[in-house]
Amino acid sequence: VLVLVPTRELAIQVAKDFKNLTRKLSVACFYGGTPYKAQFDLLKSGIDILVGTPGRIKDHIQNSKLDLSNMKHVVLDEVDHMLDMGFAEQVEEILGFAYKKGSENSPQTLLFSATCPRWVYDVAKKYMKGEYEQVDLIGKKTQRTATTVEHLAIQCRSSQRAEVLGDVIQVYSGSHGRTIVFCETKKEANELALNSALKQVLGSK
Known part of the structure; x- marks a missing residue:
């Protein structure tokens, strides 16, 4: 699983949440401003869930340290924020390494965005299958999620x-x-x- 987020702070938070939710899967968090050596070692040993910022993830791909060919799921969190920060090109390059045109083995893709600028739809159309679903949490469309549903997470032994x-x-x-x-x-x-x-x-x- 690859999770792309726009900021270091969000990467740390998301990685922490994954670690709290599962003990059986390895979780790593990559972002700029941290040493490459430790991250190289983690990549060699294998990672189940990788959370990172686009810049650092792209660096590892270009250095042939990160192979996305066997990836099963891609999550893009705060997509509109990544667009505002100028990560659009980097994100598309990363997705390009993960997807094979016409292949049935392309990873499942989940995009989360507070707003939906044109680029979000373009990415969905380009990298998702034609039957992709859009879920609107706040709009007035029929896909809107129920307002009566509440999600709780409680950590315990x-x-x-x-x-x-x-x-x-x-x-x-x-x-x-x-x-x-x-x-x-x-x-x-x-x-x-x-x-x-x-x-x-x-x-x-």
């Missing part, structure tokens, strides 16, 4: 997950509220469903 989940459900849905819980594996779903602590919090027998 795996051993505390059942108790924390029970508290969240009770606060937002009550003891008899209808709730759907998605788990990564069938094993985790079974363990959670049979967890006595969760049943106790929700008043189940």
Whole structure:
């Protein structure tokens, strides 16, 4: 996964969020003003999720240190901000290394932008498949996301997950509220469903 962001501060923040969300995948953060040597070592050992600014990512590609041929996902965050900062050309060059024209193995692309200048649509048309979807969070189109949906992220130990989940459900849905819980594996779903602590919090027998 490659995540491109416009600033060093945002790169650090996004990389930190990835590290908090997963322990099984390696996460690296590359931006200008930092030594190349340590980044070369990380690239040699392999990186699952790479967060970086366009300038530094482009440097590694041009120096043949970063190979994007096997990349599965590309995320462009704050696309309009990158355009304002003059990164449009660098971003397109990076995408050019990741995409093969006419290939079915091109990576999935996600673009996030507070506003949608013409360049955003041009990039989407050029690098995304024809059936790409646009989701409007604030507009009046039918693709607008529901305003009643709230996203929360709570960091806790795996051993505390059942108790924390029970508290969240009770606060937002009550003891008899209808709730759907998605788990990564069938094993985790079974363990959670049979967890006595969760049943106790929700008043189940």
